[in-house]
Amino acid sequence: MLTLAPAELSFDNCMIPKSAIITYFLARELDRAVAGALLHKVEYNKRGKTFRFLFASTPKLHLLFSFAPPSFLPAAGWPDSSDTFAIWQEATPATVTAVEGDRRNRLITIELSRASEEVAPQNFRIVFELFGGQSNAFLLDASGTIVQALRVIEDKRRLRPRALYQAPPPLAEPPHSGEVLVYEDHQRRYTLRFEGDRYEVHDANSSLPLATSPLIELFHSIESLDESERQFAEVRRSWRNRINREIGRLRQLIGKLAIDLVGCASAEKYSRWGDLLMSNPQTTPRDGMVTVTDFDSGAPVEIELLPGKSVLESAASYYKTAKKLQRSKPLLTERISKARAKIDALSDAANTIDRAGSPEALSDLILALGLSAKLKRSDDDAPEQSRYYRILRSSDGEKILIGKNSEGNDELTFKVARSYDLWFHAQQVPGSHVILVRPDKNRQPSRRSIEEAAAVAAFYSEMRKVTQVPVIYTERRYVRKMRKGAPGQVTYQNVKSLFIDPALPPTAKRDD
Numbered sequence: 001m002l003t004l005a006p007a008e009l010s011f012d013n014c015m016i017p018k019s020a021i022i023t024y025f026l027a028r029e030l031d032r033a034v035a036g037a038l039l040h041k042v043e044y045n046k047r048g049k050t051f052r053f054l055f056a057s058t059p060k061l062h063l064l065f066s067f068a069p070p071s072f073l074p075a076a077g078w079p080d081s082s083d084t085f086a087i088w089q090e091a092t093p094a095t096v097t098a099v100e101g102d103r104r105n106r107l108i109t110i111e112l113s114r115a116s117e118e119v120a121p122q123n124f125r126i127v128f129e130l131f132g133g134q135s136n137a138f139l140l141d142a143s144g145t146i147v148q149a150l151r152v153i154e155d156k157r158r159l160r161p162r163a164l165y166q167a168p169p170p171l172a173e174p175p176h177s178g179e180v181l182v183y184e185d186h187q188r189r190y191t192l193r194f195e196g197d198r199y200e201v202h203d204a205n206s207s208l209p210l211a212t213s214p215l216i217e218l219f220h221s222i223e224s225l226d227e228s229e230r231q232f233a234e235v236r237r238s239w240r241n242r243i244n245r246e247i248g249r250l251r252q253l254i255g256k257l258a259i260d261l262v263g264c265a266s267a268e269k270y271s272r273w274g275d276l277l278m279s280n281p282q283t284t285p286r287d288g289m290v291t292v293t294d295f296d297s298g299a300p301v302e303i304e305l306l307p308g309k310s311v312l313e314s315a316a317s318y319y320k321t322a323k324k325l326q327r328s329k330p331l332l333t334e335r336i337s338k339a340r341a342k343i344d345a346l347s348d349a350a351n352t353i354d355r356a357g358s359p360e361a362l363s364d365l366i367l368a369l370g371l372s373a374k375l376k377r378s379d380d381d382a383p384e385q386s387r388y389y390r391i392l393r394s395s396d397g398e399k400i401l402i403g404k405n406s407e408g409n410d411e412l413t414f415k416v417a418r419s420y421d422l423w424f425h426a427q428q429v430p431g432s433h434v435i436l437v438r439p440d441k442n443r444q445p446s447r448r449s450i451e452e453a454a455a456v457a458a459f460y461s462e463m464r465k466v467t468q469v470p471v472i473y474t475e476r477r478y479v480r481k482m483r484k485g486a487p488g489q490v491t492y493q494n495v496k497s498l499f500i501d502p503a504l505p506p507t508a509k510r511d512d
Contacts, residue, residue, distance in 0.1 A: 016070045016130050019180050020106050020171055022192055022215065023130055025199050027108045029100025029213045030074060033061055034096045039112060041092055043084035051087070051137070051150055053126075054078050055096065065128065067151060070135045072108075072128060074216045082448045086147055090138050101347040104170040106130040130166065140165050183218065190218060232359050239366070241440065243350045250339045250346075257339070261332045267325035270318040273303050277315035285311065388412055392456065394449040394505050399437040402460050406488035409433040410481075413490065419477040422450065424457035427470040427497065431461025432489065435476070452502060458502035468499040
């Protein structure tokens with residue numbers, strides 16, 4: 001399998017073949033890969049807004065096809081189908097009889113034959129028009145009539161369902177031999193050299209041709225590297241967020257310390273009050289106040305006695321407060337200075353993390369900067385052990401927290417969960433509070449994690465042995481303690497509900 005060194009890659013360079021000759025040879029590779037295989041299903045991925053063509057070949061293969069950004073990417077294996085729905089069901093499953101390209105156009109055609117016990121085999125054809133922003137895919141019947149189009153393009157051909165498909169005008173006849181650019185970035189350059197129907201993909205940094213299916217493997221490698229880059233960017237973003245949260249916490253701390261520091265200026269006033277009260281122990285209080293004469297100015301001064309205390313006892317308390325404030329002033333000043341220094345260090349660390357060019361470099365930086373020790377627990381990292389709640393992980397790796405008892409329900413819902421985390425409970429029956437920890441307030445958990453958290457709420461309820469349990473869920477901010485209610489009793493608003501069978505996530509990892 002072709003591998004690429006880490007580089008700043010852009011799919012804009014390779015998502016759609018840039019020439020008819022590349023498209024033609026890519027079609028030949030696809031024909032070798034899937035001819036005789038089963039087109040198992042065509043899916044639309046709602047999250048990525050991509051169409052996926054799943055081939056039951058050996059090994060399995062799928063095509064990703066989308067318009068934003070334009071892409072036509074063959075890749076190994078089948079992706080997870082939990083976030084998709086099937087389309088073009090009238091033509092699948094069907095056997096691939098051939099995949100063809102056109103030297104004079106950027107078209108790839110997949111011929112299909114669908115067997116049926118009731119009627120004769122039905123023939124279909126998928127035509128991919130790989131024209132960048134004007135890309136499209138059509139499902140045609142045996143007569144060439146359009147059954148479905150993934151996108152209706154406004155052009156002179158007026159291609160609509162039930163209309164006869166018309167191929168776009170051919171391009172100029174390609175040369176018999178030559179070399180065309182397949183992909184290029186600041187580190188790599190791949191070209192396709194061809195003569196007649198023979199071709200090779202070459203790396204500009206090597207004299208050797210690449211692989212047996214060089215175009216498919218090149219595109220697959222770039223796709224895999226892009227996914228690695230996305231994951232790396234997510235890890236780097238997570239660390240930046242943790243740093244920013246810690247900086248925000250430190251700034252709030254500095255604000256509170258600054259208020260306390262201002263309060264230290266009252267030390268002299270409390271000490272003076274203590275002196276005046278000690279000099280006038282026989283003064284008769286009135287409505288909790290005493291009036292004494294100032295030593296220096298001779299003016300009367302009103303001093304409030306502390307509740308339940310005599311003149312001398314109040315004087316002693318004012319002395320104690322004055323000494324405490326005097327001792328606190330240098331400590332507060334030092335804490336503010338240290339917090340500001342830590343903010344500066346964390347800001348530098350954030351800038352350094354932004355410059356990390358690889359996961360290995362990032363790990364080295366985290367270790368060198370000691371960030372794991374410097375940072376408080378990330379908001380999306382619940383403690384791994386707790387006597388109040390259980391910890392599971394969904395199939396997508398998201399944390400699910402389950403209260404162990406009434407006290408644990410209260411602790412989990414009102415002290416651990418954040419306002420934007422999702423709260424679940426089996427409807428109208430006793431059971432555990434369940435929290436699905438969201439990645440952050442701007443990102444929703446996956447639909448599969450929501451369903452698994454609901455199944456967990458049903459599992460940890462009195463409806464465990466019942467099927468299709470009604471479960472409600474809402475953001476934690478809409479859950480309130482019931483006034484004068486027992487621990488774990490709450491009221492809620494803005495709930496959604498679903499019916500689900502009680503279960504633990506199939507791939508959940510018990511952390512406790």
